[in-house]
Amino acid sequence: MSTSASASQVVITPQQFLAHWQAHRRLTRRVIDAFPADKLFTHSIGGMRTFGEIAKELLGMATPTVAGILTDQWGKYEEAAASTKAEVLTQWDAITAELDAKFLEIPVERFQETKTAFGQWTMPVHDLLLYVIDNEIHHRGQGYVYLRSLGIEPPAFYDRS
């Protein structure tokens, strides 16, 4: 089988997967940034967490998941420590750089291996990574409602630039 025939069997490459994730992370960063600084950790609906608390969860999942996949060393899951919008955005940008530096070090065969993340969640690596991305999209959707309820137009969902 030639390299090009092999490439044509691929649904999505690791490079494309990383680009997809970072595109979502650019949008999520804009959603965080759209909150007034005094609302990020105070505004909520229906007894749910603030979007600041949600962001701490997202910050705690991204690079520790990739590090665990790379090294097979998993600590306990911990949300990030942050209490201001500026702290959240600074950590967000550090993770962006770290994902760009590390993600493509994942050996491609590992995406089909099954791992137990953080001692708790056992699934194939591609599902683990999709779970982290999907969890971000899910919570970001909540953030859109919070913004609308504050009278703020959220960033366009389709714009990932």
Added chain:
Amino acid sequence: MSTSASASQVVITPQQFLAHWQAHRRLTRRVIDAFPADKLFTHSIGGMRTFGEIAKELLGMATPTVAGILTDQWGKYEEAAASTKAEVLTQWDAITAELDAKFLEIPVERFQETKTAFGQWTMPVHDLLLYVIDNEIHHRGQGYVYLRSLGIEPPAFYDRS
């Protein structure tokens, strides 16, 4: 390259991709079903659409996208017609069956081809399909806030059974 070596280069297979989508669709169905019938098309927050209107969008995207990818024939995007919870759920289940019947007919090399969906959205096929799934996750996240604001506990995000 042997078949097994080739398989090991794969991030996610078409079968796994379909399973991932259907798992999300089971959760979205439970979110639709968690709405009281008289709230699905009436309750909203911040001037956003009701979850019933959102469901009509999701119903209108799934199978026409797969059909377009399969046939290269694209109509105009149209949301589904439905005005009751029962109608939405009936159409949801029909689409579940149709995706199971058709999705794996997509030739695997097509995931890396670029298409223009509904005459408007030009991107690689894997991105088109991820867009449809991500759009569902995004809007379902809004549905979670609507349910909480009604005092209803939403289905668990991690349960895709």
